[in-house]
Amino acid sequence: xxxxxxxxxxxxxxxxxxxxxxxxxxxxxxxxxxxxxxxxxxxxxxxxxxxxxxxxxxxxxxxxxxxxxxxxxxxxxxxxxxxxxxxxxxxxxxxxxxxxxxxxxxxxxxxxxxxxxxxxxxxxxxxxxxxxxxxxxxxxxxxxxxxxxxxxxxxxxxxxxxxxxxxxxxxxxxxxxxxxxxxxxxxxxxxxxxxxxxxxxxxxxxxxxxxxxxxxxxxxxxxxxxxxxxxxxxxxxxxxxxxxxxxxxxxxxxxxxxxxxxxxxxxxxxxxxxxxxxxxxxxxxxxxxxxxxxxxxxxxxxxxxxxxxxxxxxxxxxxxxxxxxxxxxxxxxxxxxxxxxxxxxxxxxxxxxxxxxxxxxxxxxxxxxxxxxxxxxxxxxxxxxxxxxxxxxxxxxx
Numbered sequence: 001x002x003x004x005x006x007x008x009x010x011x012x013x014x015x016x017x018x019x020x021x022x023x024x025x026x027x028x029x030x031x032x033x034x035x036x037x038x039x040x041x042x043x044x045x046x047x048x049x050x051x052x053x054x055x056x057x058x059x060x061x062x063x064x065x066x067x068x069x070x071x072x073x074x075x076x077x078x079x080x081x082x083x084x085x086x087x088x089x090x091x092x093x094x095x096x097x098x099x100x101x102x103x104x105x106x107x108x109x110x111x112x113x114x115x116x117x118x119x120x121x122x123x124x125x126x127x128x129x130x131x132x133x134x135x136x137x138x139x140x141x142x143x144x145x146x147x148x149x150x151x152x153x154x155x156x157x158x159x160x161x162x163x164x165x166x167x168x169x170x171x172x173x174x175x176x177x178x179x180x181x182x183x184x185x186x187x188x189x190x191x192x193x194x195x196x197x198x199x200x201x202x203x204x205x206x207x208x209x210x211x212x213x214x215x216x217x218x219x220x221x222x223x224x225x226x227x228x229x230x231x232x233x234x235x236x237x238x239x240x241x242x243x244x245x246x247x248x249x250x251x252x253x254x255x256x257x258x259x260x261x262x263x264x265x266x267x268x269x270x271x272x273x274x275x276x277x278x279x280x281x282x283x284x285x286x287x288x289x290x291x292x293x294x295x296x297x298x299x300x301x302x303x304x305x306x307x308x309x310x311x312x313x314x315x316x317x318x319x320x321x322x323x324x325x326x327x328x329x330x331x332x333x334x335x336x337x338x339x340x341x342x343x344x345x346x347x348x349x350x351x352x353x354x355x356x357x358x359x360x361x362x363x364x365x366x367x368x369x370x371x372x373x374x375x376x377x378x379x380x381x382x383x384x385x386x387x388x389x390x391x392x393x394x395x396x397x398x
Contacts, residue, residue: 042073064159072167086131094138182235191319197221198312205305296365314340
């Protein structure tokens with residue numbers, strides 16, 4: 001009974017997830033709406049291909065046209081064209097080799113046994129990419145679905161070309177996909193993840209006692225930042241591919257496309273993440289009971305935790321600026337960023353002053369906190385805008 005209830009909860013959760021995705025697709029542009037549009041385009045391309053090949057032309061191998069069309073409504077126009085060429089080559093090779101084997105043997109079983117090993121090897125040819133599998137599947141369709149003749153072979157190839165033309169045309173002419181929002185979403189997500197990592201480290205530093213779970217949590221957050229960076233790199237590659245052909249189409253207007261954050265923002269957050277990871281590594285060494293370095297004083301570490309909290313607030317303001325983009329007046333976000341950076345400057349100066357007073361801190365604190373301050377200073381530098389009125393710090397390699 002308990003197992004059944006658990007399954008019902010899983011089904012309910014899946015249902016809620018589907019419902020939420022449908023609601024997001026209806027309310028606002030995003031990944032869910034892009035997926036819906038591409039799915040409808042693929043279905044429409046297949047329907048159009050069948051209407052032309054099966055209903056109008058009444059072709060005996062009309063299946064090929066919708067089959068190819070539905071596959072070639074790809075995530076970008078460039079990919080549709082490139083995959084279409086690969087698929088046509090694979091289909092042509094599979095069809096012609098199957099027809100040749102049938103002509104040689106005159107037996108379907110012998111033809112299948114003869115041609116499949118060859119086309120399976122050819123399907124792994126790197127030039128065909130993931131479309132190579134259409135070689136052996138087409139060879140099987142050719143040998144098993146109808147009598148093999150020059151007429152059916154030519155019809156199969158012509159139907160594949162028709163389906164490819166329809167799939168590529170539908171993808172290019174009807175709401176051509178441009179993956180620019182994903183860059184902004186992933187960049188904002190990376191900024192939020194960085195804010196979360198700094199906030200969690202700051203919370204632990206202000207506590208009385210540390211635990212082994214704290215170091216594990218910092219390592220997990222560091223790994224999460226790496227995953228966000230990979231997602232951002234992937235989104236940037238998709239955006240470049242989206243614009244390779246789409247931006248040159250006469251019916252595409254760059255004025256209608258969402259503004260894309262510059263790649264300098266990727267570099268900015270890459271540098272910030274590298275320093276956050278360095279802070280995490282240093283704190284993990286401090287928390288280790290078998291540490292090779294002496295433990296620093298508690299109060300300076302608490303003060304450093306408040307510095308990290310201010311850096312987290314600056315990350316949050318930066319994330320808001322990324323989400324807002326350049327099309328509006330993000331005054332509140334700029335004000336929040338300036339306020340956070342002012343607080344960072346005050347806390348950094350106070351901690352730096354503590355380090356210069358050897359009477360108030362131990363030698364171990366000077367060594368460890370000096371390293372941590374350099375890392376925080378580098379984060380501060382990358383978070384501060386070029387025209388920030390405060391005293392922008394210089395970078396120092398830890």
